[in-house]
Amino acid sequence: MDSLSSGPVAEVLRRLHQEAEAADAALMQSLASETSSVEQAMRQVVEAEAKDLTGLYHGYADNFLSVSPTFGRFLYMCARSCKARRIVEFGSSMGISAIYMAAALRDMGGGRLIGTDLEPSKAERARANVTAAGLGDLVEFRVGDARQTLQSDMGGDVDMVMLDGAFTLYLPILKLLEPYLKPGAIIIGENAFAQAGGYIQYVRDYQNGYLSLPLSFDPERGNELTVRTK
Template identity: 40%
Template sequence: MTTLRTPPLWDVLERLHAAADNDSELELGPLPAGASSAERADHLAQVYMPVSAEGGGLLYSLVRAARPQIVVEFGTSYGISTLYLAAGVRDNEAGRVVTTELSETKVAAARWNLAEAGVGDLVEVLPGDALETLATIDGPIGLVLLDGWKNLYLPVLHLLEPRLTPGALVIADDSSFDSVQPYLAYVRDPANGYVSTAFPVEDGMEISCRA
């Protein structure tokens, strides 16, 4: 048995995945042209934008295998992906998760969900601009999940690179999106120090090892 598949964490995950199934039914008004990142986050505050259950299982397995001391997540939303990461940390009996979220609504919801699942003690949720909050994290960072604004994947990676351990894993969700292409070009270029593999789960995940 693992933390991932037992109550209370699995119960919370099932509830959140069921709620996220309604994302496509939400009717969002138009976002004003030139909206800031904070305004975009507020506009999408009711949208879960979750990792799939299959992708979450992969994240759990990668945390168990890599045994990172620090897991960093860019973009927690309602905490679904964070729960998979925290379950891996719990079962490793070592490490912690640091995650980021711009929406105040989602920060509060994620903290509640993590506490209800029994892993709140393993996770620090940093509210605000990730390019500012993640600059405060000391290394060594052994695993990174990029799942926030796609155009910020590469800037966030550059910010964290000096604190990545040798062999650190960097996972980019939604790798099939056009906005992720500059990031993919970077991690797939051997000159930049990564061995990178596309993984066919839902909208795609790119798994890169800091070689």
């Protein structure tokens, strides 16, 4: 069973990817004109986070900043491969990646996805999009600083984590979730560049209980696949 191929999930995702492309076109063009690479653009974002993290992401309230269809399918496949029952997402934006992962939960018989976003308007739109895809009963969105909203109430062990929020918070959020991670849990860091708060160094050190590699099918974006080993 694969709900990405047809039906409400496929239709909603098709619409949302078109909306995302239109909404983010000007921003992507601006970043491309100002920088010579994706990594350089992300470095600028990291520097801006250090100055005013809340203000920076408030300025992106109307931008999707979402995963690509290819990466979305990768998330779906990861969730199915680890037979996830509980997934946590840091930085849900308009809910596109949440739909991919929640679709995997639905296709495996159910589960729970806990999503987060700093912007209330984004969380509201994400809820509407997830509901339109017929997945609303599987997803909870928590609004506010994830360092507070993810401190408790996970509801049990976590099988998969998607990190796609403020780059400099990847490591603090991962450490916050560590007590809940099952051995074999999958962690995916979107745009997890080495300079963003020490995340890459941490997950690539086996002594911390992880094995980790860059994703070769999308190397320029700095995406990282990590597995919990203890």
